[in-house]
Amino acid sequence: MANPLISAESLRALAFTDDQWKAFVQLVNQCKAPPHDKLAGKNLNTTAWLLDSGASLHMTGQESILTNIHKIPPMPIFLPNGEVTHATSKGDVQLSRAIKMTNVLLVPGLTCNLISLAQLIDEQKCGIFFANDICVIQDLLSRTPIGAGEKRGGVYYFHSLDPVRACSITEEQSDLWHSRLGHPSVKVLRSVINFNNTLSDRCCSK
Template structure:
């Protein structure tokens, strides 16, 4: 609770006074230095009592830099006073009570007095500088549904509506929670991949037309020959699998070179296409030069999408 004596309203504190105005449609000020957060904007005017117009040049939150005291305040060019809109306070769920010598702003839900102003020169004013800022004021009843969506851990709008209906969250605004747009954070954090359906047919017509390749390791238990890596090659047509054991990953190309010469002589077919992931053991200058020289098409699966190379990935899990 903040108390302000009439004696405090000297010349030095006039810039900190906020006048409660029933004829003001929005909170507004002309002092840009008061904003803890400000978004510049173009367009829009407010009309003063003498029908003069002031240009709106921004909107933001008034505060002490660590917490917001008043939210949704307009920055109006040329405005000489700080005005609090009574209608905007009431829309946010507050009750404003005027007495002969002072005014009180209360939270309707818990009947707590959050601000007390005093009458001076026939107007009611609140001195914001006297407020300690430990508790948030005028913002706990924020009417932006998507802000409450973020405050409540990106909860579903239907869930927030149910919480609001059952009055399970203190201070939750009585606003209409609708999913009228897409939350970017939810889209990034909750999106899922479409499933990769298995093919019910073989797309190749002969052996060695397409080879699936993958390398896994180092294994905790080496082979009898002291090898820690396994290089798998699966023929797409016959699903025949070759497993080559390696001591180091940099032996991959040389084992592939020996494998190509041997298997093509044995089977009487040439290798047309190979498929692998983007591992550096496959995506390097040696593989590229060899494939270009012998007319082999080297396909790569998309990053972080092992399903596209699922034929050999499934083989790895069974080894």
């Protein structure tokens, strides 16, 4: 794998420190799957998803992974081997805890699963950042990584990353904020700041 370090400017855009980026790369490496042939009409790992900048819509050849399936007018799809098939259905795919893809085309004969980057950005309100042989899918609101891609054989394979809270608030910290905000109710306090389960429901003494 190429040097995992990227420029300081890119790290600042991602809200990652150098150490955080190293840890992120290690996490992706732990998720590595064996290499596969590239879209050449050979069956890929049917659970693998490829990040495709050229696809306008998500596509799969596996009906079994789709939910909420419904029929659509026949849509011509050109397969990598030059053949033409038609998508006649679409549905949803729960790609990870953080990412649910909608309007995924069911394409008979397609031997891989394709994630359209354009559709993913529109659906998830996320940013996708490329650096060396890795890309990061980041929620734009929380700036939390929700997915990643690892480049193998010229294509990027998707890796699921469960979102982690950027800041975990301890009970002592919740007491401090409770005081700073004028001793509001727990319900109000939770609506202002993302607290973890350590926030207690004990009554304020003031």
